[in-house]
Amino acid sequence: MDQTCCPEYAAISRRGFLTGAAALVGTTTVFGSTLLTVSPAAAATTGPTLVVLSLRGAADGLSLVVPHGDPVYYAARPRIAVPAAQLVAKDGYFGLHPDLSPLLPLWQSGKLAAVHATGLPTPNRSHFAAMEEVEDADPGSAARVGWLNRLLGEVPGTSPLQGFSVGGGVAPTSLVGPEDYLSAGSVDDLEIAGADQWDEAGGRLRSLHTLWDGASSVLSPAMRATFQATSQFEAVKATPATPANGADYGSSDLGKALRTAARVVKGEVGTQVITLDHGDWDMHTDLGTLEWGRMQRLAKELGTSLAAFFTDLGERGDQVTVVVLSEFGRRVQENANRGLDHGYGNVMLLLGAGVAGGRYHGRWPGLTNELDSDVLVTTDYRSVLAEVVSTRFGVSTASVFPQFQPEALGVMRAV
Incomplete structure (x- = not known):
């Protein structure tokens, strides 16, 4: 992480702070560089796919989706504000950062929307605590179950590949729980250690089957599901690694x-939830302008990669919905280091199937230009997620977001 000045955030690695959570989830089987949390599995099913992309480090929503119609924005950021004339997908009040321009075809076709002034019910400026709170989405509960794991418990299908986290061996808190999920850095990481090209006679797998197939141990179902998962994932490995339709990531x-996520979707192995991370968005210093700084670099990566993802998927993209969110936002007023300190409200992006796109959603609270001014939250982030869940999967939002009554927002439509 370059130039991160939060000791708390710098100390958190995806592997480090989530390893404890992953270890608490049922039975885990580790093979190669992959961690699989499994229970007895049935055949894979196909259906809607939800991709959740977390911008780690608290992205500045006011730079990604600029409220150019609010004069306080420019008064509070004399050096780092994005000029209104250079915004794209601009209406009378909002516009997208110009480095998100690769997403314009999605906006113009009604498949990209933004929801501003979203966030947690109350401010939480701790990266660690806010990430966990966002991903548990069940305030006050002592249960270690994330909202995506609860979703997996509600949708049809029990494939061990139903939930997939693209990462370095551990999954985010949102996937932690009793339902099956898989975490791997890439498609080709999925293999049983020792069952490789040097084991030409297949002795490793035969030995494992002899040991576990007839055993009564509580680990036996996990091992059998592991065998099934590796078998099912061969369909993903057989999917061409070269992106389709000229997509350039x-x-x-x-x-x-x-x-990798696109390859999993195209493999059609029953994966319905995929998680990814992108960061570091913790820009206390050198957020920069359109010519230099970390914001323009990360915004360009975000726009380019998401556009390539949908290009790569082609018609399969008609079943995929992407949610982009961050643990909290940044302050309204720039600091002395051309950066922004921890804030509150933020923006969420929705892309793909079922999105009521080509517009900006939410209730804008207006900005104030004080040292500690925040973007106030007018929409609980769970209301956005609940609408995605109910529209795309048809499940009970009360089961996915316990003790929460979502607000109807109109950010999604039936497909």
């Missing part, structure tokens, strides 16, 4: 992760 980590 670029060379960023996000591009590589979304390229």
Whole structure:
């Protein structure tokens, strides 16, 4: 992480702070560089796919979706504000950062929308605590179950590949729980250690089957599901690694992760939830302008990679919905280091199937230009997620977001 000045955030690695959560989830089987959390599995099913992309480090929503119609925005950011004349997809009040211009075809076809002034019910400026709160989405509960794991418990299908996290061996808190999920850095990482080209006679797998197939141990169902998962995933490995339709993901980590996600979708192995991370968005210093700084670089990676993802999927993209969110936003007023300190409200992006796109949603609270001014939250982020869940999967939002009554927003439509 370059130039991160939050000791708390710098100390958190995706592997480090989530390993404890992953270890608490049922039975885990580790093979190669992959972690699989499994229960007895049935055949894979196909259906809608939800991709959740987390912008780690608290992205500045006022830079990604600029409220150019609010004069306070320019007064509060004399050095780092995005000029109104250079915004894209601009209406009378909002516009997208120009480095998101690769997403314009999605906006123009009604498949990209933004929901501003979203966030947690109350401010939480701790990266660690806010990430966990957003991903649990069940305030006050002591249960270690994330909202995506609860979703997997409600949708048909029990494939061990139903939930997939593109990452380095551990999954985010949102996927943690009793339902099956898989975490791997790439498609080709999925293999049983020792069952490789040097084991030409297949002795490793035969030994494992002999040991586990007839055993009564509580680990036996996990091992059998592991065998099934590796077998099912051969369909993904057989999917061409070269992106389709001329899609160009670029060379960023996000591009590589979304390229893997597209390959999983095209493999049609029953995966219904995919998670990815992108960061570091913790820009206390050198957020920059359109000519330099980390915001323009990360916004370009975000726009390029997401556009390539839908190009790569082609018609399969008609079943895929992407949600982009961050743990909290940044302050309204720039600081002395051309950066922004921890804030509150933020923006969420919705792309793909079922999105009521080509417009900006939400109730704008207006900005104030004080040292500690925040973007106030007018829409609980769970209302956005609940509408995605109910529209795309037809499940009970009360089961996915316990003790929460979502607000009807109109950000999604029936497909």
